[in-house]
Amino acid sequence: MSPTQVSPGTHIPVLVIGGGQAGLSVSHHLGAAGVDHLVVEKQTAVHAWADTRWDSFTLVTPNWHCRLPGYHYEGPDPDGFMTRDQVVEWLHGWLETFDPPLVEHTAATRLRRTGTGFEVTLAGPVGERTVTADEVVVATGGYPIPVIPPYASFLDPAVVQLHSEQYRNPDQLAEGAVLVVGSGQSGAQIAEDLHLAGRRVHLAVGNAPRVARFYRGRDCMTWLADMGLYDTPAQQYPGGKAAQEKTNHYVTGRDGGRDVDLRRFAAEGMRLYGTLTSGRDSELRFAPTLTDALDSADRVYNSICADIDRHIDAHGIDAPPPSRYSPVWAPETDPTSLDLAAEGITTIIWAIGYRPDYRWIEASSFDGAGHPMQTRGATEVPGLSFVGLPWMHTWGSGRFLGIDRDAKYLADGIIARHHASREERAS
Template identity: 35%
Template sequence: MARKTDVLIIGAGQAGLALSRHLTALDIDHVILDRGAVGQRWRAERWASLHLLTPNWMTRLPGWRYQGDDPQGFMHKDQVVGMLGRYARSFDAPVAEFTEVENLRQTPTGYRIRTSNGIYVARSVVIATGACDRPAVPGFAASIAPTIAQVTTRDYVHPRQLEPGGVLVVGGSATGVQLAEEIHLAGRPVTLAVGAHVRLPRRYRGRDILDWFDRCGMLSEARDPAVPTHKALSQPSLQLIGSDPPRDIDLRSLSRLGVRCVGRVDGADGNRVGLGGTLAADVAAGEVRRKRTLERVDSFIRVTADQAEPAPQGDAPFIPQDAALRELDLAALGIRTILWATGFRRSYPWLDIPVLDRTGEIIQCGGITPCAGLYTLGLPFMRRRNSTFIDGAGQDAADIATHILRHLDSSAHAAA
């Protein structure tokens, strides 16, 4: 017999739990399904040394905020798992763990969800599986010689698991630069291939850079609905690291350590990997964005007269020596492993509803899909810049909960 509920949430990470907290406050019957345990991706799909990029004081969810003794520190991923578990228990979140969704389809009265543990029917469904689903490995990776091991950030745990020899890390995001540094410090020769990126100071004018972003409203800034999804998803990656003590990480710091920095990978054939040769242009574009970002903080300080240290003197942009290189010979360089730090794509093989665009993303505006009662949560730039942050999940969830309440009321009136 099918189990009935008003709202079914798919995913028990920060987004799904934040929505559950709001639905609980609204006394709306609901259930959360997760293919694993609460915070499954934090448990099983993150590298061992990962810390959040946001300071601990920014770890906020509806009805809960960090109150520990290290507000300026950066939470380890295992601490995030523990925090999410405690948060779920704090309001008795109705989570069905180890329940994998196999099929979701629309019915005249709502939705039917087939799972590994039976059938559910719901008047509304929220897909809160998040942004980090399947690694976005380029198609040409299949042309790389089989003697070269290929690993994604979903599977990488620590340097010891990698094949002996050099490592090519592809991707200049926070993840890419952190892993390039970690693997190099473990004694492995590392080459880092970098595309569009923005280096940022960890601390600026006496505060953490994300503290300033939070104060000036940059993180909670609403997404312009006129901006196409593909453009919102292609924003340059920020280069940051959460560490004690706080420090910067960028191409300059990595090069000083001995990491070789080259341009973006744009093709491969056997042991040869093609490079775009555009790193100098990517660095220059990143410096423009960095300057614009810091000027916004400076403007906020001037307008509010907020207490701040003097603005530091800007340093010259760093262009790596091999910025114009067009090809790598992996065999000649002794590179035995490629680590793809190239982001993620979403995949919904169980979604039997025509709401996917040609790239496989769910068609939605602010989390509201064309199908009445079907919503998303936790996607990049879904409603705000911080939609994928733990700190951003709460407000997005509040907005979606309000929509759900209206939907449930209207569907009840229609049925009556």
């Protein structure tokens, strides 16, 4: 289907909503099978990588993890970590290998089930139009809405507040100290970026675990891939649902890759706190959780190293000797308050994640928290599926390493149903 033919009332056999790498991977497989479909994207195909990552951003997974349909990383540094701009260039290279039926700057604002399929309202430069579809694949990302706590509006208006997706570099911020809230991958790396630039940084530490960048001669994520962790179905994953709901481990690919050690940052002058619980004007309150958070992160770090040790021993692999992380700093007490004005803090960066927003979908396919109820992307609503979600099938889901597998699984089901329907109509 030509995107220029999408007028009000158009019927689309398969509509893919979201033109990021997940939605376009489904399109790649559908196109190869000759299935008529359309992809709509509310911005541009690679905008999330180009527009919502900071300047010094790098992948935290090795380049060899970068695999999309018919297109794998083939550069000179498979064990390195692409920068933001390199990822954008790599994705553009992938898009040049096929011709997806993509309409950009067009958002799906309403999706409802009909007796024979779906009715979808699209809004774009040419105005609003309603189309119909037999099947819909939602590839809008797992968590599109940045989380900002409700008490943020009660803080001193002189302090500038940004979400992590708005942060670009230290020079963007006003002079003065910076409070980063959240120690997941984004928060920890942004705090490091500011720290390396010589800014005075305060960091509210959450419950994110950490992992060694390199261990016993290889990248830890390469070891974990060899151990099958990225291929283990969610139902069989050690730790079950609790493990899947944890924040991703913090580490960095910057400067060739290294650990992110919050204790070392603290020894160098960064101020650490526990979970931020409330605030008003210039006064912030924290739970006394810092010591436990740092200890827990280190336990996970050492536990992963121990798992790798067992893998090495079980397979008789020749590798450098094992080691364990020993703390280089510990808090004397857990701080429970902070005065923004007294500390000269002029900027707060919220790095506490995102939340789902599927209010535009009128279908009974969500749980009480607003997450899709799906099995490998398929829902109980006939013809409605999702792709690109974390833990959709494995730990690799939502990452470059697992996108092609997830997309192909969904596409294969759609292709089979499409051919069966065509044969039924022909008989």
